[in-house]
Amino acid sequence: MRSILLHVHDDTGLESRLQAALDLARGFDGHVTLLQSISYAMPMPGDFYGGIGVEFTPIIQEQATALRKQLETRLAGEDARWSWIDEGGWAESRMLEHAALSDVLVVSAADPDGPKRGPSRLAGEVAINARTPVLVVPGSARGFDVGGAAIVGWDGSPEASRALRSALPLLAKASSVTLATVSGKGAADGYDLPPTSGAEYLSRHGVRCDMVELPRDGKHPSEVLAAAAQSGGSGLMVMGAYGQARLIESMLGGVTHRMLANPPVPLLMAH
Secondary structure, eight states, rough: OOOEEEOOOTTTTTTHHHHHHHHHHHHHTTTEEEEEEOOOOOOOOTTTTTTTHHHHHHHHHEEEEEHHHHHHHHHHTSSSSSEEEEESSSHHHHHHHHHHSEEEEEEEEOOSSSSOSSSSSSHHHHHHSSSSOEEETTOOOOOOTTTSOEEEEEOSOOOHHHHHHHHHHHHHOOOOEEEEEETTTTSSOOOOSOOHHHHHHHTTTTTEEEEEEOOOTOOHHHHHHHHHHHTTTTEEEEEESSSSSSHHHHTTTOOHHHHHHHSOOOOEEOO
């Protein structure tokens, strides 16, 4: 994971995801590309001709320039390679464009446009539409331990399989790997691929893992996995993203939707 694409925006999650991206770069001798997308589209109530939005354009540009100078000054003292891209447009579009030649995308769990219930719209969009794994960093994170313990949420689905493959570089460095399945009513008991298939795949790549079955006991699978990650001291969780349609997950409270809303540790996902 040497080509790391970082979403840059002046929000409360910037510090945590910046630290995670830098830690990844150090761990893999990689390069961080900081992508700052600047959108000048500011719809205002009653502003049918966009006149008010135009007045804010210089202010938006000034704020973006100030943020870039601030971060460039700080990054000059970091022991990691980096470069900067600033482009106009929505963050989702720009991230997806540059994802094609990136090994991992780093975004925050919180919505970059301010406090909002539920998972970040940006994280959900890139997780579904990018063909690149996405590292979702909780705002409470103070860095990312590349060699720490890792837990893989396994349900045998194509999404879980893609996430497992995508996470292989990280799992190869992890101090321990746990392949966890959630059993019980309402969990994915009918695996497309059994847990042993995931373990065999890792074994072929020299990665040893422990297979565990976690009882649901009336809890949501996301709660069970989150508790297992915290109790086991995991620094990374790996899971497939949106095995069901995103709208259905948001209505019914699917595992991805709930986990993105409040990930206990950095979360690597692939759809």
